[in-house]
Amino acid sequence: MHKYKRIAQTIRERIQEGFYPLKSALPDQMKLCKEFDASRITIKRALEILIEEGYLYSRQGSGTYVMKNAGSVNAFDSLADEYPGVTEQLAGKEVESEILKFVIRNPLAKEVEKLLVEVDDFIYDIKRVRYVNGESIVIEHTIMPVSVIPGINKEVLSHSIYGYIRNELNLSFGGITRRITAEKPDELDRKYLLCTKEDPVLQVEQVVHLKDGTPFEYSITKHRFDKGGINVVDRYHN
Amino acid sequence: MHKYKRIAQTIRERIQEGFYPLKSALPDQMKLCKEFDASRITIKRALEILIEEGYLYSRQGSGTYVMKNAGSVNAFDSLADEYPGVTEQLAGKEVESEILKFVIRNPLAKEVEKLLVEVDDFIYDIKRVRYVNGESIVIEHTIMPVSVIPGINKEVLSHSIYGYIRNELNLSFGGITRRITAEKPDELDRKYLLCTKEDPVLQVEQVVHLKDGTPFEYSITKHRFDKGGINVVDRYHN
DNA sequence: AAGTGGTCTAGACCACGCG
DNA sequence: GCGTGGTCTAGACCACTTT
Numbered sequence: 001m002h003k004y005k006r007i008a009q010t011i012r013e014r015i016q017e018g019f020y021p022l023k024s025a026l027p028d029q030m031k032l033c034k035e036f037d038a039s040r041i042t043i044k045r046a047l048e049i050l051i052e053e054g055y056l057y058s059r060q061g062s063g064t065y066v067m068k069n070a071g072s073v074n075a076f077d078s079l080a081d082e083y084p085g086v087t088e089q090l091a092g093k094e095v096e097s098e099i100l101k102f103v104i105r106n107p108l109a110k111e112v113e114k115l116l117v118e119v120d121d122f123i124y125d126i127k128r129v130r131y132v133n134g135e136s137i138v139i140e141h142t143i144m145p146v147s148v149i150p151g152i153n154k155e156v157l158s159h160s161i162y163g164y165i166r167n168e169l170n171l172s173f174g175g176i177t178r179r180i181t182a183e184k185p186d187e188l189d190r191k192y193l194l195c196t197k198e199d200p201v202l203q204v205e206q207v208v209h210l211k212d213g214t215p216f217e218y219s220i221t222k223h224r225f226d227k228g229g230i231n232v233v234d235r236y237h238n
Numbered sequence: 239m240h241k242y243k244r245i246a247q248t249i250r251e252r253i254q255e256g257f258y259p260l261k262s263a264l265p266d267q268m269k270l271c272k273e274f275d276a277s278r279i280t281i282k283r284a285l286e287i288l289i290e291e292g293y294l295y296s297r298q299g300s301g302t303y304v305m306k307n308a309g310s311v312n313a314f315d316s317l318a319d320e321y322p323g324v325t326e327q328l329a330g331k332e333v334e335s336e337i338l339k340f341v342i343r344n345p346l347a348k349e350v351e352k353l354l355v356e357v358d359d360f361i362y363d364i365k366r367v368r369y370v371n372g373e374s375i376v377i378e379h380t381i382m383p384v385s386v387i388p389g390i391n392k393e394v395l396s397h398s399i400y401g402y403i404r405n406e407l408n409l410s411f412g413g414i415t416r417r418i419t420a421e422k423p424d425e426l427d428r429k430y431l432l433c434t435k436e437d438p439v440l441q442v443e444q445v446v447h448l449k450d451g452t453p454f455e456y457s458i459t460k461h462r463f464d465k466g467g468i469n470v471v472d473r474y475h476n
Numbered sequence: 477a478a479g480t481g482g483t484c485t486a487g488a489c490c491a492c493g494c495g
Numbered sequence: 496g497c498g499t500g501g502t503c504t505a506g507a508c509c510a511c512t513t514t
């Protein structure tokens with residue numbers, strides 16, 4: 001474990017335990033240098049982590065303070081997909097997948113644009129319904145380039161695609177761009193999510209990238225309006 | 239302008255102009271030190287900015303590379319609210335506000351929890367319809383503590399609350415937590431957003447904080463499903 | 477083995493807030 | 496004016512990838 005991470009962890013715990021009370025000032029950076037036997041740059045790196053996490057803020061010329069709402073920021077609970085950190089949220093719940101469609105074909109124009117592939121490349125076209133505790137929660141329509149993620153089969157689909165990518169293919173995730181909208185249910189939604197015409201769906205259209213920026217998933221997921229929601233945390237950088 | 243920001247800007251432009259082609263390797267950090275006449279730490283800070291922005295990624299022992307999708311991440315265009323960066327997106331369009339409700343009262347239990355105020359404090363209770371180019375786009379229900387944001391009046395409401403907070407009260411924004419859901423339209427939505435019972439609304443429930451973590455806004459906004467959407471960009475930190 | 481990025485140090489000067 | 500955080504330097508060692 002690196003020094004700056006250890007220092008950040010120690011300070012984080014002190015905030016959580018109330019040793020540094022909410023809205024109080026931290027000791028100045030020189031004092032922290034002495035206490036942790038570290039250079040000022042290392043202290044500053046530790047503090048930057050906690051600032052990014054919403055525990056601290058600092059004012060030049062004044063000091064570093066504990067946020068009034070420290071630790072109140074919650075992680076995602078998008079029930080939508082398998083993006084890292086999401087499947088764990090479903091831990092303890094029984095998740096099942098029904099495969100409605102699984103073919104390999106050439107991409108449409110929109111898929112070429114989103115996945116940066118060529119028109120004569122091959123892509124997977126996958127449609128699944130996900131059930132949690134026996135209830136249908138979401139319909140996922142997933143497009144992935146075969147060249148980037150080889151070896152997908154029904155066995156993989158019924159478990160975790162993301163686990164396969166990370167553990168079997170040894171690839172690292174990079175980032176994700178989402179567009180979230182409310183939509184009227186189409187025929188498929190009404191059939192599998194048991195929607196009436198008045199029950200809206202929450203739609204998430206997203207492109208997921210590997211660490212090097214290669215897009216590997218373009219997907220559209222639809223949730224029953226009463227079985228999901230997306231939490232987002234933004235931080236404003238001054 | 240600080241040195242590391244200038245260096246980051248120069249490299250960003252080189253990527254945008256194709257001087258550093260997509261997926262190519264950048265010169266190593268020592269070469270960049272010499273070119274920009276800077277220390278390695280300063281170079282590294284510049285690179286970290288661009289990594290955070292999705293232009294670059296680096297692999298220890300190997301090098302720093304241009305992302306395959308560099309610059310393809312787009313900023314927000316949430317039509318929902320006035321959070322910094324959003325009103326500018328509406329620039330050029332005619333935005334009007336109709337005030338449906340504007341009172342001062344004591345907070346409800348949920349508002350006490352979200353805004354960290356006391357039950358005998360006072361809060362503004364504001365309901366507005368926003369029109370863009372004469373079309374109703376969104377209904378906003380906003381709760382703010384009077385003690386944190388004093389001096390709100392109809393004059394302020396018909397312009398930008400956020401501009402007032404930043405420019406008149408001289409406060410800095412810190413962060414925001416949102417929950418996004420799809421909902422059935424209620425009576426008010428149907429009346430002002432001209433929804434039928436089958437037209438869903440996209441609801442954003444959010445708490446906005448000042449730089450020091452003080453919550454200053456708890457709001458619920460509802461968009462017509464065909465007049466809005468939220469874009470979100472996440473980055474996965476390995 | 478050579479070269480790369482990641483971490484860390486000790487010390488300096490600057491910009492800002494506050495009394 | 497003093498103390499704070501913000502930026503920057505020159506140099507060192509380590510961890511990792513590549514050859």
